[in-house]
Every structure is written in structure tokens, then in C-alpha cells.
Amino acid sequence: xxxxxxxxxxxxxxxxxxxxxxxLLLTFFMLTANFIPIEPVQVITPASxxxxxxxxxxxxxxxxxxxxxxxxxFDRPNDKRxxxxxxxxxxxxxxxxxxxxxxxxxxxFVGVSIAQLKEYLTLDMEDQKNFLRQTxxxxxxxxxxxxxxxxxxxxxxxxxxxxxIKADQTTPYPxxxxxxxxxxxxxxxxxxxxxxxRNMPEGF
Amino acid sequence: xxxxxxxxxxxSAKKGQPKxxxxxxxxxxxxxxxxLLLTFFMFCTSLSxxxxxxxxxxxxxxxILNEDEKxxxxxxxxxxxxxxxxxxxxYYFGKxxxxxxxxxNSIQEADYSPNGLRAILLERNADAVNQMIAxxxxxxxxxxxxxxxxxxxxxxxxxxxxxVVVIKPTDESTYRNLVDAxxxxxxxxxxxxxxxxxxxxxxxxxxxxLTKGVYGSEREIPR
Numbered sequence: 001x002x003x004x005x006x007x008x009x010x011x012x013x014x015x016x017x018x019x020x021x022x023x024l025l026l027t028f029f030m031l032t033a034n035f036i037p038i039e040p041v042q043v044i045t046p047a048s049x050x051x052x053x054x055x056x057x058x059x060x061x062x063x064x065x066x067x068x069x070x071x072x073x074f075d076r077p078n079d080k081r082x083x084x085x086x087x088x089x090x091x092x093x094x095x096x097x098x099x100x101x102x103x104x105x106x107x108x109f110v111g112v113s114i115a116q117l118k119e120y121l122t123l124d125m126e127d128q129k130n131f132l133r134q135t136x137x138x139x140x141x142x143x144x145x146x147x148x149x150x151x152x153x154x155x156x157x158x159x160x161x162x163x164x165i166k167a168d169q170t171t172p173y174p175x176x177x178x179x180x181x182x183x184x185x186x187x188x189x190x191x192x193x194x195x196x197x198r199n200m201p202e203g204f
Numbered sequence: 205x206x207x208x209x210x211x212x213x214x215x216s217a218k219k220g221q222p223k224x225x226x227x228x229x230x231x232x233x234x235x236x237x238x239x240l241l242l243t244f245f246m247f248c249t250s251l252s253x254x255x256x257x258x259x260x261x262x263x264x265x266x267x268i269l270n271e272d273e274k275x276x277x278x279x280x281x282x283x284x285x286x287x288x289x290x291x292x293x294x295y296y297f298g299k300x301x302x303x304x305x306x307x308x309n310s311i312q313e314a315d316y317s318p319n320g321l322r323a324i325l326l327e328r329n330a331d332a333v334n335q336m337i338a339x340x341x342x343x344x345x346x347x348x349x350x351x352x353x354x355x356x357x358x359x360x361x362x363x364x365x366x367x368v369v370v371i372k373p374t375d376e377s378t379y380r381n382l383v384d385a386x387x388x389x390x391x392x393x394x395x396x397x398x399x400x401x402x403x404x405x406x407x408x409x410x411x412x413x414l415t416k417g418v419y420g421s422e423r424e425i426p427r
Contacts, residue, residue, distance in 0.1 A: 015231030022238035029242065033249030046383040049390050050257045064379075164256055169380035173287070173373045176382070177401075184261050192256035195383060201318060201391060 038107045040132045041065040043168040047198035054194060058160045060151060061194075063109065064167035068175035069137030072110040072150055074161070080104050082157045087150065093118060113139050114146055140178050147179065148186045155188070163191040257386060261399065282368040283328060285321070285385055286311070286402070286410050289376030293321055293385065294413065300405045305425045308417040311409050316384045325392040329367040335360045336393040361395025369397040372406055 043065060063071040074080050084103045088095050091114045095103070099121040102108060111132040112120045120131055140147045154161055163183065167176055183191055286294040296304065296311040304310035314320040326333055336357060343353045360366075371385050382399070389397045412420035 012228065012230070015235050019231040019234045019238060022235055022242060026238055026242050026245065029245040029249065033245060033251055034253065035248060036250050045254065046380040048255060048257050048383055048387040050255045050387075052256050052258065053253045054256050166254075167379045169378065169383070171379040172375070173377045173379060173382060174375045176379045177373075180261060189261040190258075191261075192258045193383060193386075194254045195257055197252060197255050201322075 039063060040071055040109050040111055040129060041069075043166060044170075045166060045195050046169040048195040049198055049200045050195060051197070052192075054164060054192075055162060058158065058162060060154055060161050060163045062147075062163060062165045062179055064165065064171055064176060064179060065137075066168045066170045068171070068178070069111070070140055070147055070179060071132070072138055072147065073106075073108075074154055075106070076158070077104040077106070079154070079158050079161075080108075083150070083154050086153045086157065087114060090149065090153070091115075095121065098122075110150060111135065111137055113144075114149075140182055145182055145185075148182050151183070151188060152186055163188055164194050165191060166194040257383065259386075259399075281328075281365070282370060283325070284370045284372060284406070286406055287371065287373040287377035287381045287385060288410065289374070291315060291381060293381070294410055295321075295324065296409065300409065302425070304409060305405075305412070305420065308412040308415075308420060311413050313413075316381070316388070321385070321388050322391060325367070325369070325388055325394065329392050329394055332360050332363065332366055332393045332395075357393075358395070361393055363395075366396060367392075367394050369394050371397060371399045372402045373399070374402055374407075374410065 041063065043063065057075055059075050061073045061075075063073070065071070074083060081100055081104050084095055084100055087093075093114065095118065099118065102121045105125075107125060108121070108128065109132070110117070112135045116135060120128060120135075123131055138147045138150065139145065151163065165176070165179060167179075180191075183189065282299070283295055283297050288294055293314050293316065294311045295314060314324060339348075339353065339356055339360070342348050343350075348356070369389060371382070373382050373385075386397075386399075388394075408420065408423070408425070
């Protein structure tokens with residue numbers, strides 16, 4: 001029997017072009033994308049046709065989750081440190097160096113009352129998340145409005161901070177009003193609401 | 205895997221001639237790694253930055269409108285939106301008067317769809333909307349520059365005879381309703397709007413409408 005001769009073919013595919021493309025895409029993503037900030041709660045912001053972007057720096061983020069818990073964050077680590085020191089002085093709490101460093105992490109939100117803050121800052125990231133789930137956020141009630149304290153302190157540290165409110169679209173209005181009226185009380189009546197982009201309807 | 209194969213083979217090469225090297229590098233692992241990185245970037249980043257809607261709230265002390273603004277609200281140009289529950293919005297024109305209290309149909313219902321609130325506002329604010337559209341077209345055709353556009357659109361929006369909108373969110377409305385209402389201001393080129401808390405009269409009107417007059421017949425008309 002004659003052997004069927006199979007022709008040996010070279011199966012080598014040149015991946016150079018493919019590699020070129022992927023590197024290009026990668027570069028594109030690295031240059032244009034910005035990381036999704038880690039937040040204690042995921043909120044879905046409502047859409048609007050506004051085209052103004054969030055400022056790049058000097059932002060105070062007030063996060064309101066659907067249940068009304070309020071979280072707070074400042075974007076500059078050095079500011080955060082100073083704010084924490086000032087808040088500590090105001091409420092007679094001294095924070096250790098370790099706690100201050102912990103607070104300076106961009107993922108550390110103020111999400112507890114000042115009394116619990118010391119305990120909160122000793123935890124690592126994963127435990128902080130769990131801790132936040134059990135607590136009630138920054139107190140905003142009129143008798144003990146720590147939100148206004150934080151913002152006033154932040155403003156005294158850095159005058160240029162602008163306030164943006166990021167709330168979930170299903171948050172009942174009274175819970176948002178608590179925050180806006182707090183801001184009005186301390187004469188911070190200029191702030192912005194964070195929204196996602198939606199297209200302008202046809203014809204406008 | 206990455207191979208550097210020597211091409212040909214010994215016997216075909218002439219003696220003394222340097223061996224021809226076939227330098228072919230396999231890029232597959234490189235592509236693999238790139239794809240991995242790419243997926244990582246796609247999952248962990250967002251391309252679009254969130255937008256912001258700038259708001260200026262009145263200072264609390266002068267929450268009560270001053271004389272000048274009061275006159276404006278009295279104007280028939282004013283429209284008041286009451287943001288109700290279940291994504292409904294109720295509106296009335298001008299100020300509240302006795303006739304409005306008597307008739308429970310004095311306020312009307314709409315929703316946030318293009319045919320609802322937007323249609324009403326567009327009709328009321330047709331002048332400004334048309335001017336804005338014309339202006340935007342000019343900008344598109346590069347007839348005017350960015351700064352001029354801004355100045356002129358500000359002028360249109362802040363026309364003293366323009367439409368005034370008062371947004372009053374009820375306790376049952378959600379944050380989304382508020383943003384939607386504010387968004388309509390943007391779409392309908394309304395420059396003068398304010399977020400104001402519900403007054404007693406507004407609550408009365410709304411309840412009266414929802415209960416088809418029963419609420420009003422049982423209660424005294426608020427002053």
C-alpha cells in the first residue's frame with residue numbers, strides 16, 4: 001500500500017500585526033480611561049444633558065445612598081490629613097500617625113460619626129467596608145450635624161474646594177433635602193449634582 | 205513557543221558560507237499578555253467622566269422671595285411644577301388664587317416623557333427655544349465662536365420676560381425626578397428656575413386634585 005503523503009505545512013502564524021493592534025488599543029485605554037473610584041456603596045446617578053465635567057481636583061464628594069446614609073470624601077491626601085487633625089481637635093480626639101495615614105488613602109470615606117472614626121480607621125480596607133455597612137453614615141440630624149462640621153472644616157483648610165453631591169437616582173427627595181439644607185445652613189449654596197451623560201434629544 | 209530556527213539545514217549550505225539564520229519570534233504570548241491587560245483596563249476604568257449639574261440654592265435667610273421676585277412669580281409667565289410620587293408631575297400657571305382653591309382641576313398632571321412636561325415647557329417657552337436652536341445652528345456652522353455663543357445663550361435664557369419655572373419637589377418624589385425636572389430646564393432653554401419647598405397652598409392644591417375635590421371640601425382654604 002502506498003503511503004498517503006501528507007504535505008507538512010508550516011502552521012506558524014505571524015502574530016506581529018496582532019500584537020501591534022493590541023498594544024495600540026492598550027495605549028489608547030491607558031491614556032484616555034480613568035479608574036472607577038472605589039466607593040463604599042455603588043450608586044446609579046441619574047442622567048442629564050449637561051456637558052460640564054466634574055472638576056479634576058479640589059472636590060468634596062458627598063455620597064448619598066438610597067437609604068439616606070451620607071458618606072464624604074475629599075480628594076487631596078494632604079488636605080485630608082489636615083482636615084482630620086482639625087476635626088480631631090474640635091472633638092477632642094487624637095489620631096495616631098497610623099490612623100492619619102489610613103485616612104489619607106483615597107478609598108477611605110468618612111462614613112461614620114466622629115466617635116466611631118478612631119475604630120474605623122484602625123481597620124483595613126475590607127473590614128472598613130463591612131463596618132460602614134453596619135453604621136449609619138455621617139450624622140446629618142440638626143442636633144448633631146457632623147456633615148456641616150466636616151465641610152466647614154474642609155473649607156477652612158482649602159478654600160477652593162467645590163462640593164458635588166452624588167446620589168442614587170432612587171433616593172427619596174427628603175433625604176437629599178437633608179444634605180442640601182445642611183449646605184444652605186452653612187452658606188455653601190453653590191454646589192453641583194453629579195449625573196451621567198445622556199444625549200440631547202433630537203432637534204435641540 | 206518562541207523559537208529561533210535555523211533555516212535550511214546543513215547540507216544545502218556551501219562550505220565556508222555563514223549559516224543563514226531565520227529569526228522568527230513567536231508573538232503569541234505577547235498578544236496573550238496584551239489582551240489580558242486590555243481586559244483589565246476595560247473592566248476597571250470608565251471612559252466617560254461623570255457630568256455635573258451646577259446649582260445655586262438661595263441662601264436660607266432670603267428663602268422668602270423678595271418683592272421683585274414676588275412680582276415675577278405673580279406674572280402669568282410663571283409655571284409651578286409639583287413633583288409628585290410615581291414619576292408624576294403636576295403643574296399650574298401663575299400664582300395660587302381663590303379660583304384655584306375652589307376648582308380641583310386647576311392643576312394638571314404630566315409625566316417626564318418628551319410628550320409630557322417637555323411639550324408644555326416648549327410651548328410656553330417657544331421664543332427662547334427657537335432662538336437657541338438658531339444660535340446652535342450658527343455655532344455648528346462656525347459663524348460664531350464659543351465665547352459669543354455663551355454670551356448670547358445667557359442673554360436668551362435670562363430674558364426678563366422669559367419663562368419662570370418654580371420646581372417644588374414633594375416628599376414623595378425621588379432625586380431622579382428632581383434631576384429630570386432640572387434637565388428639562390436645560391433642554392427647554394429656561395434660564396430662570398428655582399427649587400423651592402412646597403407651601404401649604406401647594407399641598408392643598410395637590411391633595412385636592414388627587415382626591416378630586418374631597419380634600420378641599422373637608423378643609424379650610426389656606427391663606
